[in-house]
Amino acid sequence: MTRIGFRLALAYRSNIIITCVTLVAQVFLLRMIWTSVYGSRPSAAGLTLDALLAYLTLANLQAFATHTIVAHTIHDRIRTGTVFFDLARPVGYLRQMAGFQIGNTGGGLLLLAPVIPVVLLVGSITVPVNGLGYLVTLALGYVIAVQLALLISLIGFWTMETGAISLFYRLVSQFFAGTMVPLTFFPGALGALAEILPFKYMGYVPAAIYVGHISDVSGPVLVEVGWIVGLGGLLVLTWSRARRRVVIQGG
Amino acid sequence: MIRVEGLTKVFRRPRTFSGPFGALRTLVTRQHVEKTAVDDVSFEIHEGEVIGYLGPNGAGKSTTIKILTGILTPTSGTVEVNGLVPWRDRSVNARNVGVVFGQRSQLWWDLPLIESLRLVGALYDVPAPRFERSLKKLRDLLGLDEFLDTPVRQLSLGQRMRGDLAAAVLYEPPLLYLDEPxxxxxxxxxxxxxxxxxxxxxxxxxTVILTTHDLADVEALCKRIILIDHGKVLFDGAIDALVNEPRRLVVTLESEPEEVRGVPRDAEGRYVFEIHDDLPGMIASIAAEHTIRDLSVEEPDLESVIKGIYTR
Structure with a gap:
């Protein structure tokens, strides 16, 4: 399944090229806007302009790298009834789908690789303050992203249609991950909410560790592991209930 | 090989409402509609048989197959496939079973056929040498070589079906479900x-369980058929036993009398005789009394017999 996900990522090359262009453009636009917002101020909310730009570049790169196609794939396979074949395999359904997503991310990263230098240049990235901490928190954040995507997809076993839910989820997760605006700038209640939600581990936390805005790594890692264990349990529970709800489209 | 007893599957769905706010009411309703897809079905299938599992659309065929593969859990009844309860030992049972659905494909649409076959090999833990041996055999048998590296979306329907057959038997399951192949x-x-x-x-x-609407498939492949409709078994036995009705002689006559030899004229002005032994004698005796305008002899065939059962 991992191999299939990987090959599919390569099969949709034109998609990836467009993604790359979007990515470069987005980083460029964010840079323009924030440079003008900062004006002559040296820093805001403890972030210098340089650190902020590096943060935004990373957060956007991460958003593309941790983008989960699996929700879309599951939705499609439930709708067309081909989910039958996934369910008929000796290997567990969640394992197949997770493998698929990981392979797909791998393929996506491979295609994204050539543009990463360009993005880093446009986003004027600096040397990481804590490279290892960055990689560890990002990897764990990715696991959370896949778990959440699978959880959202499983709703399809009850409602058949998950297109709208997926879109909503994507918008919310990107916003609360701090892809457009770092969480530091979120006011009062919104900031508190973003602090509680797990989405920050896909964007804000690793990127902030990279630029040195967050110096404590062990705290976030511990919370991430907690989320992974909790979501893992929830997934297994939800799946065992979804199993019993299986109705396959088309007789 | 397969033993099914008193199998029943009831689907329960929220009641759907129409009219204004219908969708909303559907979403919040506590009322349910029940539909019995399979109703007290029992049969036995032995190793090496090719069974025609027949019935009109929506008769419950696919539901039965989904239960036999372990994907659906029945409402009641017992099922044993190769000594296993499919939905309880789903993973082990899955290795014993190959499935082809003519209407949908297990092949990955945007990838070359070989990728889907490799996936099947990996998911069913087929060791590399056995995979190669199996693939070699299937390449010869199904002529896969010409399109093994072509993305599935570019294949013709016939090629796609050959690919699906290959994927279903690659791990050499002792049991094969073919749904309209x-x-x-x-x-x-x-x-x-x-x-x-x-x-x-x-x-x-x-062992093959074949579901099809093409009765030529059945006549070519199956000795025994199981016929279901509205979730119930209507017939289970040899095709020969089903198609043992007498031949029929159909004649039209110039004079069109009310009846000929006890057979009344039907709505189309024809007389239909059941022939048990002497066909030439029958024709001769009718010709002696009447001028025959037209005549034909109808052999009983599976199609007309089954049509008769469906519409009964």
Whole structure:
């Protein structure tokens, strides 16, 4: 399944090229806007302009790298009834789908690789303050992203249609991950909410560790592991209930 | 091989409402509609048999197959496949079973056929040497070589079906469910699928359950059929036993009397005689009394027999 996900990522090359262009453009636009917002101020909310730009570049790169196609794939396979074949395999359904997503991310990263230098240049990235901490928190954040995507997809076993839910989820997760605006700038209640939600581990936390805005790594890692264990349990529970709800489209 | 007893599957769905706010009411309703897809079905299938599992659309065929593969849990009844309860030992049972659905494909649409076959090999833990051996055999048997590296979306329906058959038997399951494997195929492609079924059944002692609307498939492949409709078994036995009705002699006459030899004229002005032994004698005796305008002899065939049962 991992191999299939990987090959599919390569099969949709034109998609990836467009993604790359979007990515470069987005980083460029964010840079323009924030440079003008900062004006002559040296820093805001403890972030210098340089650190902020590096943060935004990373957060956007991460958003593309941790983008989960699996929700879309599951939705499609439930709708067309081909989910039958996934369910008929000796290997567990969640394992197949997770493998698929990981392979797909791998393929996506491979295609994204050539543009990463360009993005880093446009986003004027600096040397990481804590490279290892960055990689560890990002990897764990990715696991959370896949778990959440699978959880959202499983709703399809009850409602058949998950297109709208997926879109909503994507918008919310990107916003609360701090892809457009770092969480530091979120006011009062919104900031508190973003602090509680797990989405920050896909964007804000690793990127902030990279630029040195967050110096404590062990705290976030511990919370991430907690989320992974909790979501893992929830997934297994939800799946065992979804199993019993299986109705396959088309007789 | 397969033992099914008192199998019943009831689907429960929220009631759907129409009219304004219908969708909303559907979403919040506590009322449910129940539909019995399979109703007290029992049968037994022995190793090496090719069974025609027949019935009109929506009769409950696919539901039965989904239960036998372990994907659906029945409402009641017992099922044993190769000594296993499919939905309880789903993972082990899955290795014993190959499935082809003519209407949908297990092949990955945007990838070359070989990738889907490799996936099947990996998911069913087929060791590399056995995979290669199995693939080699299937390449020859199904002529896969010409399109093994072509993305599935570019294949013709016949090629796609051959790919799906290959994927279903790659791990050499002792049991094969074929759901309309010839649907939409041309005569030559149909023949290829039938030959493949005969070959697979003969060589490996593979048991085959075949669901189809093409009765020529059934006549070519199956000795025994199970006929279901509205979730109930209507007939289970040899085809020969089903098609043992007498031949029928149909005549029209110049004079069109009310009745001839006890047979009344039907709505189309024909007289239909059941022939048990002497056909020429019957024709001669009618010709002696009346001027025959037209005559035909109808052999009983599976299609008309089954049509008779469906509409009963």
């Amino acid at each position: 010839t649907v939409g195929l041309d005569v030559v492609a149909k023949e290829a699928v039938r030959e493949f079924i005969v070959e697979t059944n003969g060589a490996g002692r593979t």
